[in-house]
Amino acid sequence: MKITYQMFFANPARLPDDEFYRKEMDLALLAEPLGFDGIWCVEHHFDGDYGMAPDNVVILSYLAALTRKVTLTTGGVILPWNDPLRVAEKIAVLDQLSGGRVQLGIGRGLAKVEYQLFGIDMATSRERFDEAASMILSALSRGVISGDGPFYPQAEAPIRPRPRGDFTDRAVCIAVSPDSQAQAADMGLAIAVLNQLPLEQHQRGFQRYRARFEEANGRPAPPPTLSDQVYCSEDEEECVETARKYLAIHLDLAIKHYRLDDAEHFRNLKGYESYAGAAKYMAAAADSRSEGYFQVQLTGTPDQIVERIQQRRELLGEYHQNCGFSFAGLPHDKAERSMRLFGEEVLPRLEKLGLREPRS
Numbered sequence: 001m002k003i004t005y006q007m008f009f010a011n012p013a014r015l016p017d018d019e020f021y022r023k024e025m026d027l028a029l030l031a032e033p034l035g036f037d038g039i040w041c042v043e044h045h046f047d048g049d050y051g052m053a054p055d056n057v058v059i060l061s062y063l064a065a066l067t068r069k070v071t072l073t074t075g076g077v078i079l080p081w082n083d084p085l086r087v088a089e090k091i092a093v094l095d096q097l098s099g100g101r102v103q104l105g106i107g108r109g110l111a112k113v114e115y116q117l118f119g120i121d122m123a124t125s126r127e128r129f130d131e132a133a134s135m136i137l138s139a140l141s142r143g144v145i146s147g148d149g150p151f152y153p154q155a156e157a158p159i160r161p162r163p164r165g166d167f168t169d170r171a172v173c174i175a176v177s178p179d180s181q182a183q184a185a186d187m188g189l190a191i192a193v194l195n196q197l198p199l200e201q202h203q204r205g206f207q208r209y210r211a212r213f214e215e216a217n218g219r220p221a222p223p224p225t226l227s228d229q230v231y232c233s234e235d236e237e238e239c240v241e242t243a244r245k246y247l248a249i250h251l252d253l254a255i256k257h258y259r260l261d262d263a264e265h266f267r268n269l270k271g272y273e274s275y276a277g278a279a280k281y282m283a284a285a286a287d288s289r290s291e292g293y294f295q296v297q298l299t300g301t302p303d304q305i306v307e308r309i310q311q312r313r314e315l316l317g318e319y320h321q322n323c324g325f326s327f328a329g330l331p332h333d334k335a336e337r338s339m340r341l342f343g344e345e346v347l348p349r350l351e352k353l354g355l356r357e358p359r360s
Contacts, residue, residue, distance in 0.1 A: 001313070001356040003347060004038040005031040005339075006075065006227055006324035009053040012253060013329035017052070023332040027325065027339065028063055031070055034343025035359050038071035039063055040105065040227075040322055043078050045114050050257040057090045064098035069359070072098055075192065075227075075322075076105030076174040079136070080128040081118050084152050087132070088139040092163045100164035104140070105192065106133055107174035110258050110272070112265065126179075126271035127151065133173075133187065140167040172225065177274045181205060185212035185221065192225035192322065195296055199315050202226065206316055226312070227322035228298040231330070232342040236301050242334065243299040248290040250328035255282060298323065302345035306353070309346075313355060 007028055011020045031039050041059050044051030053059060060072040072094065077087055095102040108129045109115065115122040131149040139145035143162045147154040173184035175191040184191045191209060193202065206224050213221035229250055233239035259265045261282040266275040282289060298305060298321070309321060325339040326332065350356045 001223075001309075001318070001350070002037040002071075002225075002320040003035075003350070003356060004040055004071070004073070004225075004320065004322045005036045006322045007039065007041040007053065007059070008324050008327050009042065009044070009051045010049065010250070010253065010327055010329065011052060012049040012249060013331075014048075017048075024326060025062065027332065027335060029066055030336070030339060030343070032067045034340065035347045036070060036323075036343065037356075037359070038073055038103070039067075040073040040075035042075050043081075043107075044111075045081075046117055047111075047113065047257055050253045057094055060102075061094055061097060064094060064101070069101075071101050071103050073103040073172070074105045076107035076172070078107050078109040078114075079132040080109055080120055080125045081114065082132070084132040084135040084139070084147065085145055085154060085157060088136050088145050088159050091136075091140060091167075092159050092161055095163040095165075096161045102163070102170065104136075104167055104171045105174055106136070106171070106189075108180065108271075110176075110275075112259060113257070122272075123270040124151070130183070137167060137171060137187075169222070175209075177272075178205065178208070179271075179274055181209045182212055185209050186216045188213070188217045190222040190224065192227060195226050195228045195298070196293065198296060199312060203315050206319070210317075223318040223320050224316075225320040225322050226316070227324065229327045230297070230305075230323040230325055230338065230342065231299045231334075232302060232305055232338045232346065234301060234341065236304075239300060242330070243297070244290070244294050246328040246330045247294045247297055247299075251290055251293045253328060302341060302349070305342070305346050306349050309350065309355065310353065 028039055041056035042051055042053050043056045045054045056074045064072055091104055108125050128151050131151050135145055135147045139159050140163050143159050144156055145159055146156040172190040172192050175181040175184045176194055181191055210221040229247055231243040255261050260279055263276045263279040266272045266279050326335040351358050
C-alpha cells in the first residue's frame with residue numbers, strides 16, 4: 001500500500017492568495033519528511049472556494065525541486081481542457097526535473113462552469129478525453145506525438161526532452177463513474193476514486209474494474225487508489241466536531257461546484273448520464289447527506305484510523321490510500337497537526353502491520 005498526500009487548494013475562508021498558497025506549499029513539503037510516498041495535485045479553475053490549482057504540473061515542478069523521494073502525481077490533468085502536445089511536453093519536462101518520479105493522472109472533468117469558461121462543449125468530453133489520452137500515452141512511450149482525430153489533429157512531432165522512462169505503469173485515471181472505470185480498464189490504466197460511498201459499493205466497483213482490466217489486458221489490475229479527506233486527532237470528541245464541520249462545508253462546496261443536486265443537468269448530458277441518479281439522491285437527502293459523507297471519510301484518532309485502514313484492506317483488497325489534510329477552509333494549523341499526527345503515529349503502525357513497506 002502507498003500512502004500519499006492530496007492537494008486540493010480549496011480556499012472558502014478567502015485567505016489572501018499569496019498567504020494561502022504559501023501555507024499550502026508548506027504543508028505539501030511535510031509529506032516527504034513525515035514518510036508519505038507521494039504528493040498528488042488536482043486541476044481546478046475559476047472557483048477559488050472549491051479549488052484554485054489551474055496548473056498542477058507547475059505546482060509539482062516547484063515541489064520536485066524541494067523533494068528527493070516522493071512520487072509526483074497530477075490528480076489529474078483534465079484532458080479536454082488541455083492540448084495533448086503540451087501535456088506530453090510538460091510531463092516529459094517534469095519527469096526529467098524530478099528524476100523520473102512522475103505519475104501521470106488524467107481526468108475528464110465534471111464541472112459545467114469550467115467547461116463553459118473554456119468555451120468547450122461538455123457533451124464532447126468523452127470523445128475529447130479518449131482522443132487526447134491515446135495521443136499522450138503513445139507520445140510518452142514513443143517520444144513522438146501525432147493524431148488524426150477531429151478534436152486534436154496533430155502532425156507528427158518529437159517530444160523533447162523525452163521522459164526518463166515508460167509510462168505504461170505510471171498512469172492513472174481519475175475515475176469516479178462506472179463508465180470511466182470501465183474505460184480506464186480497457187485502456188490498461190490504474191484508477192483513482194474519490195471516496196463518497198460506503199465501502200461495500202467501492203468493493204463492487206473495484207471487483208468490476210479488476211475483472212474488466214484482466215479481460216482486456218491479460219494481466220491483473222494494478223491497485224486502485226482511494227482518496228479521502230482526512231482528519232486525525234488524539235482527542236476523539238474534538239476530532240468528530242471538527243471533521244463534521246469541515247466535511248459538511250467540503251460537501252456543500254462540491255455539490256455547488258459540480259451541480260451534484262441537479263439531476264436535470266446530468267440526465268440529458270452526453271457522457272454524464274450516470275450522475276443523474278446520484279444528483280437526485282443528493283437533492284432528496286439534503287438533511288442527511290453531510291452525516292453520510294462524514295461516516296465514509298477517513299477520520300478519527302490514530303488507533304481508529306489504523307483500524308479503519310485495516311478494515312478497508314480486508315474488504316477492498318490491495319489498494320492505495322490518498323489523504324487530503326487541508327480541505328474546506330480547515331485552519332492550516334489544524335491541518336498541520338492532523339497531518340503530523342498521521343505521519344508520526346499512523347504510518348509507522350501500518351508498516352509494523354505489514355500493510356505498507358518501510359520508506360528507505
